[in-house]
Amino acid sequence: MKAAAFHYMQPKTVDEALGCLEQLGSDATILAGGQSLMASLNMRLSNPAVLIDINAIDELNGISTVEGRLRIGAMTRQAELEYSPLVSQHAPLITMVMPHIAHPAIRNRGTIGGSIAFADPAAELPACLVALNGQVVAQGPNGERRIAATEFFQDLFETALTDNELLTAIEIPMANENQRFGFRELARRHGDYAMVGLCASSDWSSDNLTELRLAYFNVGPRPVLAEQTASDICRIWPQVRNEMPLDQLESELDPPDDLNASSTMRVHLAKVLTRRIIEEWLS
Amino acid sequence: MELSGEIKLEATPDEIWHVLNDPVALQRCIPGCTALEKRDTNTFLATIQTKIGPVNTQFSTVLTVIPVAPPTHYSLTGEGQSGISGFAKGTVNIELKANAAGTLLGYTSQVLIGGKVAQVGSRLLTAAAKKWVRQFFDSLEAVFNEN
């Protein structure tokens, strides 16, 4: 099918984009990489009145380091993240995750800002940001603000962004040598939406696991940080070889039933993925 | 799909019963209900706008209120068409039990969504339906707290 008619604007600066949002209110839809939005338009499941194309806003590009944080501009293409030496040095979890996101042609256009703002429950990058304790940088008519990833994803496709705000960058604390990361997802075919996925970040002191962040995705409307399970694992470390304390996942995760997997199966798979990452760290 | 749950409300069953049977209040409870027109005693024609992520669908819905056993048992059924996007049918069965703090509202619902929306969004249907039901009861609570 073909998209229905709409109006189109192409601001050149963040201020211009904010002006469009202010002027048009709910009539406006931001077009970033377009890999989700254009599909929806083509199927006529969305009918935005005006598309605000932010692909020409230079200030939204760029990967840099700022005061111990890795700062990634919202319009940074996923492919650029995949091959970026700065990202692999300072946020290796992202480098691990990238090849699992859709396919190369999608990653050449898809952006990190778009993925985070869209907040698809099956997306990897939102869970990655939660695991890394990152922040979303947003700009609105009242200026710039930072929102912790743990507060950003609120409900199904709902984030803390207000209608007149633009997500301008993602900031992530730079990885240090006492950290290890893990990523696993289960999908029927490579590149499909995962049935369940896990982004994990851990802090170590000699061989002791001191802190663990387990961010599961496609287990509900938004990424879930399983704090109880993580603290259980840290508490009995390294005795996890004999028995890994994953029972709390049954109460921390409440996944929906759908065509791909039942709720019970998703919880089971979440445990499987957790075991695989922990076992990888143990070996 | 089947959804069920329990909600605590600080109001008596009679008060909640009244809201559920008042078309003006009911319209404010139903998420995205932009119009509610009475057809006969317990039947209404509703226009319900849903927005989940980028997907915007407008359902022309026939709503039937069934006051099964006042003031404790109530049912609401809806059958909505959304042109090329698909259709949705659902029933919400509500049971109101008085308790010390007010009322314990228990609900069970069966929702069937079909057509393009279901085909394309099959992985999101349960989450979307749960969210809609959650919003319904949040609005019910809000409408009620105002009165």
Added chain:
Amino acid sequence: MSDSLAVLKGDNNISLTVNGESISERVPVRRNLADFLRLDLGLTGTHVGCEHGVCGACTVRLDGKIVRSCLILAIQADGKRVDTIEGLSDDGYLEDLQASFHARNGLQCGFCTPGILLTAAELIETHPDADREKIREFLSGNYCRCTGYHAIVDAIESVVHSRQKKREL
């Protein structure tokens, strides 16, 4: 601010480079790049399959990188460089891949082939030492209903090896 910002609707002029040639056309805002190439420019080598980005039949190069032309508006290609199967074939850029597909029976109906060739070309550019697993992973976004993929992987692997040999010389 927004007073100076144009609102495009209806038909608009775009200028871009397609297969090395300067093109100026007038297109509706809602037209996607795949339809523009096929309908306005008669370049029907780019195919339209699913129209939502999953099948890969519409793959073209935009500023040197493979993209889904069904998910890009023609007006977004204004000022950019687009290369389609026609241009890349005429340039000889895909010659060894095309010969290999031919030799190994890597195509039957040919519907997926332009997308697959462009994707394979980017694979070998970015991963010149790709093994079969990497080939399959990179090509996982291109659907083929005829071949069962095996011959396609053989054809691409064969080119990886022959280019490796050339580099060693």
